[in-house]
Amino acid sequence: MNVEEIQCPTCAAPLADAHCAGCGASFQRGDTPDSHLLDHLASAQREARAAEVEAFYSVSPFPGYAPEDNGASLLDRSRRSGFLKALDMALPPDGQVIDIGCGTGQTAMFLSLAGPRRRVLGVDGCRVSLELAEEFRQRESVRNLHLLRADLFDLPLPRRAFASVICRGVVHHTPNPTHALSEVADRVAPGGTLVLGFYETWARAFHRTRRSLSKVTGRPIKALDPILRQRDLSDEKKRIWIDDQYLHPLEKILPLPWVIRQLKSCGLSVKRAIPPMPSTGAFFEADSGTLGVRTRGSWLAAGIKDPDAGLVCVIAERPHA
Ligand SMILES: C[S@@+](CC[C@H](N)C(=O)[O-])C[C@H]1O[C@@H](n2cnc3c(N)ncnc32)[C@H](O)[C@@H]1O
Ligand SMILES: [Zn+2]
Numbered sequence: 619m620n621v622e623e624i625q626c627p628t629c630a631a632p633l634a635d636a637h638c639a640g641c642g643a644s645f646q647r648g649d650t651p652d653s654h655l656l657d658h659l660a661s662a663q664r665e666a667r668a669a670e671v672e673a674f675y676s677v678s679p680f681p682g683y684a685p686e687d688n689g690a691s692l693l694d695r696s697r698r699s700g701f702l703k704a705l706d707m708a709l710p711p712d713g714q715v716i717d718i719g720c721g722t723g724q725t726a727m728f729l730s731l732a733g734p735r736r737r738v739l740g741v742d743g744c745r746v747s748l749e750l751a752e753e754f755r756q757r758e759s760v761r762n763l764h765l766l767r768a769d770l771f772d773l774p775l776p777r778r779a780f781a782s783v784i785c786r787g788v789v790h791h792t793p794n795p796t797h798a799l800s801e802v803a804d805r806v807a808p809g810g811t812l813v814l815g816f817y818e819t820w821a822r823a824f825h826r827t828r829r830s831l832s833k834v835t836g837r838p839i840k841a842l843d844p845i846l847r848q849r850d851l852s853d854e855k856k857r858i859w860i861d862d863q864y865l866h867p868l869e870k871i872l873p874l875p876w877v878i879r880q881l882k883s884c885g886l887s888v889k890r891a892i893p894p895m896p897s898t899g900a901f902f903e904a905d906s907g908t909l910g911v912r913t914r915g916s917w918l919a920a921g922i923k924d925p926d927a928g929l930v931c932v933i934a935e936r937p938h939a
Pocket of ligand 2: 626627628630631639
């Protein structure tokens, strides 16, 4: 893609000298002429907590890439994740997808590689994470992925405009999850779908105990953490996991009924929760049986065996206008 072809992610007008000719938003492009990275925060003053969270992810960009990672290995690894495989199958092969809080962009990259006709936009507040994503994108010549540095509370993206919105592992790391949820939910178009991942109160209970114990012992207890016990995981990925799970400067937990209510007040209805993983092809289908106390009980019981440490997901939809 040529620089002249890069469009404003808000209004699709061309960008002239890092300013949008249509809506006036200002951006800075990545360092190379063929960069797909636009920076909406390059000259912005950030609120202290947001700056603190960015500083944290600059040292521990999440999720990390291994030096030997490439497009084929990313596709292969992602397809071994039941969740990502089902998400890819459920999303239209040629639609637009935005991933808010995409981190180093691995989900967005996977969805771009798996669906070359999709247009995928990964948004995050952390420049270092996005630069890793852009480096990988250039190396693997992924043309249908764009990256935008922006704050979730000041997104230069139109409201009610996107058919598929993903936001995983982000709202609970903001100072105001209620506001964060409404900013994310507001981007979903009528008839569109939100895939929201968050730390749920019951699901995260075991990890909270494990983390409290790690404070007593001075470091995480390997025997209690299935990720730290993995033999084939690099030391760097383990370090990033420890930072993310045990040392994060800003983390909240959100009860499922509260999330359902908040999304409802934003006009979205929650159709199902994951886990349990839906059967093939049913990812976006309603299953209200997953929204009650029985599901939360199974999340609580998953405890030490849960590789996601209490990160669960809901699928929500904005009804057609
Ligand atoms: C745990 S990572 C999740 C990354 C990715 N969604 C995933 O599932 O692997 C959380 C991400 O949220 C981003 N984030 C946190 N607060 C943000 C904010 N206010 N604006 C934009 N991004 C934010 C961080 O920079 C970080 O990359
Ligand atoms: Zn614009």
